[in-house]
Amino acid sequence: MTTTPDTTAATQTKTLLRFATAGSVDDGKSTLVGRLLHDAKAILADQLEAVTRTSEERGFVGGEFDFALLTDGLRAEREQGITIDVAYRYFATDKRSFILADCPGHVQYTRNMVTGATTADAVVVLIDARTGATEQTRRHLTVVHRLGIGHVILAINKIDLLDYDQMAYAKVKAEIEALTAEIGLDSAHLIPVSALAGDNVAEVSANTPWYQGPALLELLENLPSKEEDTADLEPFRLDVQSVLRPQGGLAPGLDPDEFRDYRAVTGQVTSGRIHLGDEIDVHPAGLRTTVVGIDTANGPLETAGAPLSVALRLADDIDTARGSVLAAAGSLPEPRKALRAEVFPFTSEGLRSGDRVLVKAGTSTVKAIVTIESKHNLLTAGSEPAEVLAGNDIGTAQVKLATALPIADFREHGRAGGFLIIDPQTGSTVAAGIHTPEDEVS
Amino acid sequence: MSIDHTPLSTLDVLESEAIHIIREVAAEFEKPVLLFSGGKDSVTVLHLAAKAFWPAKIPFGLLHVDTGHNFPEILKFRDETAARYGIDLSVAKVQDYIDDGRLHERADGTRNTLQTQPLIDAIAEGGYDAVFGGARRDEDKARAKERIFSLRDEFGQWDPSNQRPELWNLYNGRHVNGEHVRVFPISNFTELDVWSYIARENIALAHLYYAHEREVFQRDGMWWSTGEFSAPRPDESVIRKSVRYRTVGDMSCTGAVESDADDISSVLAEVAVTTVTERGATRADDRISAAAMEDRKKDGYF
Numbered sequence: 233m234t235t236t237p238d239t240t241a242a243t244q245t246k247t248l249l250r251f252a253t254a255g256s257v258d259d260g261k262s263t264l265v266g267r268l269l270h271d272a273k274a275i276l277a278d279q280l281e282a283v284t285r286t287s288e289e290r291g292f293v294g295g296e297f298d299f300a301l302l303t304d305g306l307r308a309e310r311e312q313g314i315t316i317d318v319a320y321r322y323f324a325t326d327k328r329s330f331i332l333a334d335c336p337g338h339v340q341y342t343r344n345m346v347t348g349a350t351t352a353d354a355v356v357v358l359i360d361a362r363t364g365a366t367e368q369t370r371r372h373l374t375v376v377h378r379l380g381i382g383h384v385i386l387a388i389n390k391i392d393l394l395d396y397d398q399m400a401y402a403k404v405k406a407e408i409e410a411l412t413a414e415i416g417l418d419s420a421h422l423i424p425v426s427a428l429a430g431d432n433v434a435e436v437s438a439n440t441p442w443y444q445g446p447a448l449l450e451l452l453e454n455l456p457s458k459e460e461d462t463a464d465l466e467p468f469r470l471d472v473q474s475v476l477r478p479q480g481g482l483a484p485g486l487d488p489d490e491f492r493d494y495r496a497v498t499g500q501v502t503s504g505r506i507h508l509g510d511e512i513d514v515h516p517a518g519l520r521t522t523v524v525g526i527d528t529a530n531g532p533l534e535t536a537g538a539p540l541s542v543a544l545r546l547a548d549d550i551d552t553a554r555g556s557v558l559a560a561a562g563s564l565p566e567p568r569k570a571l572r573a574e575v576f577p578f579t580s581e582g583l584r585s586g587d588r589v590l591v592k593a594g595t596s597t598v599k600a601i602v603t604i605e606s607k608h609n610l611l612t613a614g615s616e617p618a619e620v621l622a623g624n625d626i627g628t629a630q631v632k633l634a635t636a637l638p639i640a641d642f643r644e645h646g647r648a649g650g651f652l653i654i655d656p657q658t659g660s661t662v663a664a665g666i667h668t669p670e671d672e673v674s
Numbered sequence: 675m676s677i678d679h680t681p682l683s684t685l686d687v688l689e690s691e692a693i694h695i696i697r698e699v700a701a702e703f704e705k706p707v708l709l710f711s712g713g714k715d716s717v718t719v720l721h722l723a724a725k726a727f728w729p730a731k732i733p734f735g736l737l738h739v740d741t742g743h744n745f746p747e748i749l750k751f752r753d754e755t756a757a758r759y760g761i762d763l764s765v766a767k768v769q770d771y772i773d774d775g776r777l778h779e780r781a782d783g784t785r786n787t788l789q790t791q792p793l794i795d796a797i798a799e800g801g802y803d804a805v806f807g808g809a810r811r812d813e814d815k816a817r818a819k820e821r822i823f824s825l826r827d828e829f830g831q832w833d834p835s836n837q838r839p840e841l842w843n844l845y846n847g848r849h850v851n852g853e854h855v856r857v858f859p860i861s862n863f864t865e866l867d868v869w870s871y872i873a874r875e876n877i878a879l880a881h882l883y884y885a886h887e888r889e890v891f892q893r894d895g896m897w898w899s900t901g902e903f904s905a906p907r908p909d910e911s912v913i914r915k916s917v918r919y920r921t922v923g924d925m926s927c928t929g930a931v932e933s934d935a936d937d938i939s940s941v942l943a944e945v946a947v948t949t950v951t952e953r954g955a956t957r958a959d960d961r962i963s964a965a966a967m968e969d970r971k972k973d974g975y976f
Contacts, residue, residue: 244874248684317837319819322812322864329684331862347839460681473697478730484760491729498726500694500843529728539843540682541693541726554701578839592844595701647842659848661838 246324249457252333252348252381254341254372255358260389264358264427265321265334271434272330272449274323318347327453341368342624343578345375346664350650353457354383356448361388361424364404365411371610377415378574378626379666380646383455384420386412387448391440392426398442414613423448458646459538466538467563468504468512469640469648471594472497472556476543496527496543497552502594502648504560505537506544511561514550515638520561522547555596557638565648567636573665574642575602575621575629575653582622583629583653583663591633591665593651599634602653631665642666685871689722692859694843695822696726696806699857700733702847703804706857707797710736710763711744712752713922714879715808718868719859721877723806724759735762737800739793741785742769743903743924751880766796783903784927794830797854804847806857812864813952816968822861828852834968865920865952869945873938885918885936896929920945920952 255261321332333348335341349355357372359365376384386408394400401424412420423432424443431437434449446454476496482488506512510523525545526533536542544558557564577583583602591600607618607627621627631653642649653663682690696719699706708723710716723732736756740749756763768788771777777788797805811818821837823845838846847855860868872879890897890913891906897917898904903926906912917930918941935941 244683244685244870246684247681248687317819317834319815320811320862321818322862324864324866329864329867343839347841350841351843457681459687473694474701476727476730480733481731483724483727483729483731484758486729494729498697500690527728529725537682539687539690539694541690541697543728592846594844595698650842650844652841652844652846654846654848659846659850661841661846664839664841 246327246329247457247460248329248331249354249452249455250331250333250352251354251356251452252335252345252352253356253358254335254345254348254376255387255389256366256368259358259360260427261334261358264356264387264389264425264433265332267427267430267433268332268449269321269323271430272323272325274321318344325449325453330452341371342375342576342626345372346379346576346578349376349379349381350647350664352381354385354452354455355381356385356387358387358389359404359408361390361394361401361404364407367611369408370411370415373412373415373417374608374610374613375576375626377417380643382458384412384417385448385451386420386422387425387427388422389425389427391424391431392429396431396439398440401440401442421445421451423451464505464537466503466645468506468510468558468560469502469563469645470497470499470506470542470544470558471502471596471648472552472554472558473499473595474554475552494545495549496525496545497556497558498541498543499558499595500541501536501538503538503645505535506542506560507535508533512546512558513561513564514546514552515557515559515564515567516636517550517552517556519548519550521550555594557594559638565638565640565645567638569633569636571631571633571639571665571667572669573629573631573651574626574668575604575631575663575665576626577621577623577653577663579660579662580623581662582620582625584621585619588656589662590654590656591631591637591651592654593637593639594648596635596637597654598637599656600653601632603630603632605629628668629665639667641669643668643670685867685874688860688863688867689725689871691843691862692719692722693726695845695857695859696723698845699804699806699847700727703855705800705802706734706804706806707737707764707800707802708732708734708806709793709808710738710752710756711808711922712738712748712755712880713808714868714872714883715810715860717755717877717879718863718871719806719808720755720759720761721875722859732759732761734806735764737796737802737805738763738765739789739796740765740767740769741789741924742767742772743785743926745880745882745899745922745925747882748880748922755878764796764800766792768792784924786924786927790830797830802854803849804855804857806859808860809858810863810865810868811861820858820861822858823847824856824858825849826854826856830854832856866942866945869938869942873942880922882919882922884938884941885916885933887914888917888930889913890915890917890930893929897932898929899925901925 319334323330335344335348355376359369424440425432431439432447436447476498478491513520523544524547526536527543585604587602589600590597604619605628606615607625608615640648649667651665652661653665655662768785771792809817821840889900891910900912916934918933919930935944
């Protein structure tokens with residue numbers, strides 16, 4: 233992290249990119265993550281010292297170190313040399329702040345990928361240049377595609393072990409492009425890298441003069457985030473968290489007369505952008521009104537885009553409560569009791585037809601019954617009828633809700649179409665679901 | 675006020691995420707409470723809570739576990755801040771547990787691990803089902819793996835191998851009687867983000883965070899304040915020095931760093947170029963082992 237003279241201004245205006253990394257241990261993911269953090273100067277002296285010391289104990293010589301020691305946070309992980317759970321890493325360059333969700337690729341990969349991917353603007357999938365795309369690569373890319381992550385970067389690692397040979401890289405590249413085309417990932421970025429040697433990670437390498445694209449870090453610095461990409465294209469939507477009525481007590485220092493009749497609904501803009509004076513539809517009231525105030529504690533706004541947390545005042549006294557949904561006039565998805573969904577079970581028990589569950593979508597939690605329809609075969613890209621899905625399977629299901637909800641089409645609107653499936657007995661989150669009304673099995 | 679479509683900054687996004695989390699907890703839990711030490715992270719969470727409910731007052735109270743070794747300046751600041759926000763503060767005291775024999779002083783004199791029992795008792799007695807904390811994932815490798823909603827059993831224990839996946843901005847706070855959920859709204863803030871946010875929002879902090887002259891002695895590469903709980907050994911000489919604290923935990927295990935940064939912009943500049951983590955620089959308790967934090971958390975710690 234290099235500082236500019238005006239640190240205050242720089243840290244206050246930087247944008248944020250959240251990205252996930254996926255790949256197996258053998259692909260060199262830990263090394264890439266370690267390299268990225270190291271080259272972005274996000275590893276501090278005491279951390280480096282601890283890692284160097286442990287690396288030496290483990291037989292690493294000559295100042296080489298085991299980057300995995302930086303990312304494996306739990307005792308069991310360090311002892312067994314495996315990564316159990318998604319870990320979050322933070323670093324920044326002069327241009328941007330990054331949150332990296334480091335997703336282990338071998339154990340419970342669906343659960344980890346889904347966890348890392350649902351909040352990611354981009355995903356970096358590691359591929360070993362020597363082996364090319366493996367079954368695991370295909371699985372990872374299929375999950376990435378189904379979850380609709382905006383930007384997909386394929387880091388073709390260990391290019392040093394191909395002696396930086398252009399022809400050898402071209403062969404791997406052609407093979408991977410055929411795979412991404414088959415899966416439907418049209419705009420994936422391919423970068424030849426060596427995480428160990430640092431080629432094309434923080435800086436473009438002189439060892440690959442035939443590669444014309446940016447280094448990984450440079451690409452990450454310049455990708456638009458999900459919100460930047462969609463805020464002005466998507467219709468406005470806000471899932472109401474609560475209603476603010478300060479009769480119960482006003483914050484210190486405020487004038488009771490001014491706020492006597494204050495009433496606003498709170499929430500985080502799920503998608504799109506709202507302007508003062510915009511017409512909105514309100515679920516479940518089924519009424520249309522106008523936004524007359526966009527409030528924050530720092531003062532009123534004229535407009536707010538995703539993912540800002542705001543309090544909205546409405547022109548009419550419409551019945552609203554937690555679970556209400558506000559949407560740009562004419563854009564509210566039809567509330568429905570029957571969803572067709574893709575489901576991603578996480579637990580060893582899996583998910584079966586007849587399961588009585590809770591669905592949490594936006595700020596509503598309702599009872600539901602699941603009927604499994606089919607299980608996807610991630611290797612053949614086909615699917616077969618099924619009544620049971622095991623943990624880490626992906627399949628389709630009909631989900632019958634006790635109360636109609638205006639859940640969006642995930643393929644078109646992203647997160648407003650995603651929901652949790654919760655076991656009402658244990659309270660555990662047993663699966664993720666995305667509402668996909670039209671069949672789009674690829 | 676102009677129509678402004680510039681992309682949101684990191685701080686805007688992090689603030690928005692934290693406000694969303696705090697509002698979710700207030701809406702879905704019966705009785706939340708905010709762990710408040712008067713340190714910069716908990717002050718930041720309190721500020722975010724005030725923004726989440728403005729113009730209404732914060733709909734929950736504060737809880738502090740006083741080790742008995744806290745800096746008096748911080749305790750004073752804690753009380754003044756609670757009063758300024760008009761919010762109730764409960765204090766659980768480690769000293770009470772030591773006085774009546776429920777806890778025993780450790781051989782090394784530090785009390786950090788002794789906080790766990792009073793904390794769990796206070797949570798049970800208060801009937802709190804959600805407990806906000808100011809922990810950040812960049813602080814420690816174990817914290818990097820903890821969810822924003824962290825389910826704790828009756829004993830306050832964290833089970834790192836059995837965490838609920840957190841998807842989109844949907845948090846699952848379901849729990850059975852006796853269990854509670856620790857909630858960390860500023861999980862995704864880094865130390866630098868916290869300082870940038872404090873600067874942007876003009877949040878008042880205890881003066882210990884800024885450089886000041888103090889009687890100190892050096893031990894294990896840290897500067898220790900002379901006082902009842904951290905007295906110099908005969909071979910350690912006391913000098914006056916300009917120092918500041920990057921964290922303000924227990925006096926018996928929190929050291930200061932040499933610094934001339936006496937205002938927010940100079941602290942920001944210092945944090946931006948630091949080469950040592952804040953815990954590594956100032957916390958003796960985290961130097962015990964690579965898994966010190968993980969072990970304390972599994973045992974019910976913050």
